Amino acid sequence: MRRLTLLAALAIVLPPLGAQRTAPERTDAARTSTHAEVLAFLDSLVARGAGIRVGTLGTSPQGRSIPYVVAARPMVSGPAEAKRSGKPVVYIQANIHAGEVEGKEALLQVLRELTVGDLRSLLDSVIVLAVPIYNADGNEAFGPATRNRPGQNGPDVVGLRPNGQGFDLNRDYIKQDAPETRASLAFITAWDPDAWMDLHTTNGSYHGYALTWSPGLNPNRTPANAWVQDTVLEQVRARLRREGVATYPYGNFMDQTPDSLAKGWITYESGPRFGSNLMGMSRLSILSEAYSNDPFATRIASTRAFVVATLRWLAEHPAEVRAHVAATIAARPDSVLVRSAFAPPRQDTVIAEISLAAGQGSGGFARRQRTGEFRPVVMPVIDRFVGTRAEAIPTAYVLEAQWSDVVELLRRQGVVVERLGAAWTGPVAAFRLDSVNVGRQFEGHRLVSVAGSWGEARPDSLPAGTFLIPTDQRLGMVAAFVLEPASEDGYTTWNYFDRALRPRAMHPVRRLDRLPDVPRHLVP
Template structure:
């Protein structure tokens, strides 16, 4: 009887409820996004429940909170060296760089759960490893509000675009002013992913698409990777999203009044941007941009479906992807000429079938002037031009090495974080090489992300011996970071360290002269150096303004004399050919 009673009790005892694995987004009303604390807490639950998932800290951020990283590996191996040796392809997903654009945050929570709970998805982890930054801009995520995304249709509350230092982190990948960016660089170099995704929400025109896509600009990507991306990866992604009824379009950037007026223009991501930085290391990059005016739930679902489709496509195309990347790595080591600047070719366009809304005009209720609006009752599907061909405007020959003085410690630190191998000189020495002198540049009148950017840089090259000190750095180009080195250390490059102002102190003259003292010295120089006198007279004859200006004449003689400081406008980094 006792046994029967116990058996009866067991039959009638309430079953242990199954764990509730719904994400904060799924538990909400379809218009809410996970807070920072909710997001990290959910990943902590997943980490505790599934050996395939590891949540860890990956450095600091400007907010004082850590940067977290989630690794999702089918066999629980989270060592990138070991995983690469096994032939795994690595997909790196970054969310919340702009926390007011949070679709990727919520989509990745669901994605991580589903990849360990659904067998069909789990099988993909035999060949692909996922590395996920849950929220990159931690400070912006903590600065939660309901109003700053003026043009956006949900969610109800969200984070702020600027980080704890009010930096836009998607302009910080080269200059690395933020601790976030420095932590990212170390993490990226540790994993060296094959494909990188940065999740966003767009602004701009109105159109039918829920999701738009920025792919690494094809002409800036290494040709082997560009060919694979255009011929295999992108067709699979566009076709797969079509099958899911999330019709895909290139990012809707355009020069006309509306997208169909003059067509779409490709986005040129220079290295200040996430995918511009990752391209320097032969990583294919994507930026997903959901449309701000669509409801939040479809934006999250479309992001989820794209990420899942991308992972599955990488798994199926893993051999082709690995071969393209290996070719790109080998050929980059042998490449002799590199582009430093690009310009859109407005004569080259392909036709793209675009799903838009008619742009019309009506009278503004505010100004009583004509204003643009998009008529959702007038959808269209028609071919429009897509301009996505860029031509190099500035190129440079690859040097054998650079020599970087240790005095420029901020530059040296950033080189190290991006995986550059530096060899300190063992003794004071003289090295013969190419020295740049800055001939001209333009500087913005207003600060941009904490810097006054230099553009239009022109240099003069002089072959000369230079003295360097023990502890200065000899930086060989025979290393994987060769392209990164060229695009940061060549001052003419769009996002070089010179362009961002890291070498500005060499643009200021430190010594000068008093006119009344130098008058006698200048006269003696002209008497003692007939060739200088001839140059001086010729310049006066050719330039009336110069001939009429005593100070200009004294300054010219000063610049030709031994009194003129040799370091003025001399770029500190030496090129060794």
Template sequence: MLLTVLSLLTSFLLQTSPTQDWQTPYEKSKKTQTATYEECIAYYQRLDQAYPEIKMASIGMTDAGKPLHTVIISTDQDFDPVSVHQKGKTVILIQNGIHPGEPEGIDATMMLARDLMQNKKLKAQLDNVVLVIIPIYNIGGALNRNSHTRTNQNGPVSYGFRGNARNLDLNRDFIKEDSKNAKTFATIFRTWDPEIFVDNHTSNGADYQYTMTLIPTQHNKLGGALGKHLKQQMIPALYKGMEKRKWPLVPYVNSRGETPETGIFGFSDLPRYASGYTTLFQTLGFIPETHMLKAFDKRVASTYDLMLEFLDYAGKNGKTIQAARQQDRAALLSQQQYVLNWTPDTTQEETIQFKGYEAKYKVSEVSDLERLYYDRKAPFTRPVKFFDTFTPTLTVTKPVAYLIPQAWTEVIERLQQNQVTLKRLSKDTLLTPETYYITDYKTGQRPYEGHYLHTDVQLRKVQQPIQYYAGDYIVYLNQVSNRFLVEVLEPQAPDSYFAWNFFDSILGQKEHFSAYVFEDLAAQYLKDDGKLKAALEEAKTKDPNLAKSAQAQLNFVYRNTPHFENTLNRYPVARWLGGALPVQ
């Protein structure tokens, strides 16, 4: 029996020993294939068993019915996020496989985790850093494996699909949180509160010489000390480091014209996107985008090296980042004006030396018409305009608090998911807050990620008494979540909960009148109220169609009497401008 136990123990040690073959599926395939979901999770489980500095955990569920995992690498074996931050360590959160057909991050991070354990020089980069990895975020997409949907991409042999198990694009879901994936991500993100967030991708678009492009969160939108640090120090350092590694960087090629030479614009990362969402909580967000036409092994290698650059920068500059973050969060508590929307400032331009290929035209063999192609035999380096300054187009003054009736459970649940501090009224109370009426808006004619987005929202402000009840919610704007709250609760914000249709039931009238009955009542109102009669006459003068329509004139009177419901188009989240409130 003793020999049997020793044999089993030896077998176990051999299975988990760092000296065994630790090649990833990507490496075993001679760098032509990406790991499957099962292979990826199994590999991290082996790392977890072999190294006490690595801990793998299941956090929450996804739409695919499988849990979302995190892999934490902490050299002092402290896996508690509160303790880690108290020690002054910088947390980097790396997310892979949000679009599993763009899998470089999946394979590069598996190798990185292994090498951080097996290479002492690399491991030293973790002295002041804790690395948190989401191995594959879009599990449903990873399971939907094929070899065709990334039509123009140069490898790997097979890969996952962009849509998740519900066919949602998860990189549009960080605010609306339709997916279980997004809800779980919010828990991971808010729990770890990382200083740096990296979401690995692959780009489409024009052809050029670069293997790696980079989207940092827009520095003006990030703002404050962090925005300055990002633009003036971190981005230049990343570019310099990648140049030394023989992977020259370029901004994500987001051009307004047909080819990059027409000018490149900084990416407007709205909160629906990963880096736009993380910005709301003062996190430095980055979207690496390798180029689809470069060989898969080169794309993986450049992703690996860029992640090393993030680790190196965080290790050397973590204290500076933390100080800037604390400064911005302190300022946030007293900040009164919040920007809801931005636009590129085309009067402010930079110049970059762009390494591209000549864009040329020839006759299409499909249509016999002119078509674009890039001539790789004609590379060039020439100056290209880069527009990376954004200016506000819509600003709002924050209230003391938002008042949310408890009926709006979908909204409350999302606030709670994002660890917003909520209070509740302790008793029924009549309050007079500032309210919005939605006076106009546009709605998309086709669904976008399961919704019909509202845009160009117009408002009218009214202060009016409203009855609130015990248990209704008070959301004070005195917390780290301030910017998130303004972005989701102000209806004019492009990714507000109103824009995403969570309040659409207010847009439909519930009560009406019978014209033949209301005629006499309307006539009496006009006799008794000279101002109302004058208003009707003025409206008829300005609008010939109103003058010709008996029904329209009745409706005009109806809407200006107590019979008309004052809840129609009234946005249910009210703004409290001051004064003590009874709370539980």
């Protein structure tokens, strides 16, 4: 199969305006931008009168600023004015894995075009919040791509995947160990964007697509995320196909050897430790993965094309965006899926590049020899999840005052938490632990899973100062998912309740079926 050629043409970048040129544009895609160059690029847009506002999301562990950009026309003073505008508010971040560098460069190009280039009219219909260099410390840990990002087709020198603490920032959205995560969650809580995008590069499989994409994969499907998966991304895909850009739902071949390709195509995990999965539980969420085997310039072009096509589609459908986000905000499910498994496969035709063993590396992402031959293969495609355990969502959860660190996690997620202003006695349900399993070391934690069940509510007394988490709120389902003891990716998983976990004990999270009739105060 002949590869689509438009991206090769797009990779020949038109002369940028004035001094607003990215490092790849200045070097014929020989290198990626440094942190200082990203800041200088944004400053040059401001100096040109681009009408953007540049701020600092937070500070990295090694002391670097994490810039954000608000692109709006007219400029908005803050989140409230952005909401009043009626325009979709779209958050886009890049470089969370700092070896995956084309998202950073593509987002800088898009910002230039939105503000001083040919895409300015888009800002009549959409507001963009951009974080082009999310992992600033990883970006500056430059080294040979053969070490920092093996298997990626350029540039020769890139940063590292982890942040300055050694954390994978795209596994940190529940445990919140990194300052980057805490800062971005605070920003998301403040602005409450309608859509969230995260720009990456693939690993591994040799396929026939310029870019693969995914909605949030958590099986707790909201109206917004279901619409993204079933309509928005398919419409963007069709638009890009007409432009000559081939895309497909994100995944990897189960077996890359030519005779075994038909075994299937499978996506990644569903846990909200991944940013796109967490955001998909409360808003439109889109993950972008440029094809790592394409040249650097082509990956920049394909990512830019995907971002622009998505922004155009959202800008053209503001009423539908608002309706699906509003339906998600208003939804009050009576249960939450706390464990998941791959959904049954569907049959589809996937374009594979035939590759030969090259003797480099091992495992599923071993380097192979490319042939340039592309073949459509009918195979099972697994790109969704189903729930395997559901728990009823109560009226509220309660935590004793000693669990203030858990409350800090909830508040950073944007969950509303209250405290009882007086003692209260009433029916309270508890979760009895049958077993506690401490698993492998991962990202600075030992992952925990528990077995047990909720008992019937019994009379109990809650002292003044007890934390109460009502579920009738914007993020009620998210609160339920992270607090439920049996959740596969909640606060129990990440060790926040370890000191209270032992077989036959009661879990610290308890449930109420009605709100206490005593004064309650918001936790700031």
